[in-house]
Amino acid sequence: QSVLTQPPSVSGAPGQRVTLSCTGNSSNIGADYDVHWYLQLPRTAPKLLIYGDTNRPSGVPARFSGSKSGSSASLAITGLQAEDEADYYCQSYDGSLNDYVFGSGTRVTVL
Amino acid sequence: QVQLQESGPGLVRPSQTLSLTCTVSGGSISGGSYSWNWVRQPAGKGLEWIGQIYITGRPNYKPSLESRLSMSVDPSKNQFSLRLTSVTAADTAVYYCASSLAIGSLAYFDYWGQGTLVSVSS
Numbered sequence: 655q656s657v658l659t660q661p662p663s664v665s666g667a668p669g670q671r672v673t674l675s676c677t678g679n680s681s682n683i684g685a686d687y688d689v690h691w692y693l694q695l696p697r698t699a700p701k702l703l704i705y706g707d708t709n710r711p712s713g714v715p716a717r718f719s720g721s722k723s724g725s726s727a728s729l730a731i732t733g734l735q736a737e738d739e740a741d742y743y744c745q746s747y748d749g750s751l752n753d754y755v756f757g758s759g760t761r762v763t764v765l
Numbered sequence: 766q767v768q769l770q771e772s773g774p775g776l777v778r779p780s781q782t783l784s785l786t787c788t789v790s791g792g793s794i795s796g797g798s799y800s801w802n803w804v805r806q807p808a809g810k811g812l813e814w815i816g817q818i819y820i821t822g823r824p825n826y827k828p829s830l831e832s833r834l835s836m837s838v839d840p841s842k843n844q845f846s847l848r849l850t851s852v853t854a855a856d857t858a859v860y861y862c863a864s865s866l867a868i869g870s871l872a873y874f875d876y877w878g879q880g881t882l883v884s885v886s887s
Contacts, residue, residue, distance in 0.1 A: 656811055690873035692812075699861055699877040700804075700812065706867075711875065743812055747870040753827055754814040754872060 657682060658744055658757035665763040666734045674729040674760045676744030682755060684725035687747040691720055691729045694741045694759075703742070704729060731762070739764045767792045769862045769878035777856075777885050783849040787862030787878060794843045795820050800865045801838065801845040802874060805858040813858075817865065817872070818845055852885045859883075 659677040666672040676689060683689055689707050692700040702711050704720035707727065717732045727746075731738055744757040773785035787801065794801065803815040816826040818836040826834045830849070838845045849856060859882050863874035 687870050688873070692874070699880050700874070701877070702873065702875050705873045705875070706871070745812075745873065747872070749870065751828065756812040756814070759811045 656758040657748055657751070657753075657755040658746060660742075660744060660757040660760045662758070663761045663763060665765055666731075667765045668734055668736065670734050671730060671732045672734055672762065674731075674742055674744075674762070676727045676729070676757050678725050678727075678746060678748075678755075680725065681750035682725075682746045682748040683722065683727055685749050687749065689720065689722050689727035690745045691718075692743045692745065694743065696740075700743065734762075734764055736764050738762055767864055767876045769864065769876055771860060771862050771878045771881040773860075773881060773883070775882055775884060777852050777883060778887055779853055779885055780851055783847070783852050783856060783883055783885070785847045785860055785862075785881065785883070786844050787846070789843045789845070789864075793840075794838060794845065795840045797866065798868055800825075800868055800872060801836075802863045802865055802872075803836070803847045804861045804863055804874065804877075805856075806861070806880075807858045815847070815849075815860075819868075854885050857883065857885045 691704040694700045707722045800817040802817040818824040833850045835848045859880040861880045862878040864876045865872040
């Protein structure tokens with residue numbers, strides 16, 4: 655059971671905006687530890703998408719954006735494209751567990 | 766750009782030791798303030814951070830695995846390694862090595878190896 659909770663699936667039509675949530679507690683996201691997001695295409699390694707709550711690494715399109723409030727964080731994808739169909743994971747640090755923790759993952763399906 | 770490549774046996778017998786090596790290219794393992802990490806993913810499941818090590822050799826392990834885990838760095842070969850003892854079927858997973866430029870509680874994983882499947886079976 656993951657420390658960070660993500661919805662198992664989210665879907666949207668091409669061009670739409672979808673939002674993925676990541677819910678933690680007072681030991682991780684709620685303690686203001688940074689949240690990072692990764693994209694994982696089938697049978698490939700994860701790829702860093704967002705770091706430090708809101709920052710995009712070089713090469714990541716601006717239609718991916720991150721935010722954080724309280725014990726939750728969100729990843730928004732605007733202008734959904736077929737190539738965005740993948741699994742998305744959030745990650746943070748848990749001060750009580752002394753552990754880097756991942757969310758359970760959300761599968762994005764483009765209708 | 767940093768590239769990482771895992772290597773090691775794909776099959777380990779129960780109760781034996783799992784050993785993997787990650788070779789770093791495109792940058793020096795001794796450069797900067799990087800930490801070098803291992804993350805695993807059982808089939809059809811999510812990601813699990815295992816441990817990290819710095820060039821100083823100071824490791825940081827997932828608490829639940831600490832008693833079975835050791836990591837080391839070999840700057841001369843630009844490699845870092847993982848040893849997990851007394852493995853069971855629950856340790857079957859794809860193992861990724863990953864780098865992190867940020868340190869401590871700020872760490873995130875910016876570069877990843879392609880992953881290597883390790884199965885624990887008799």
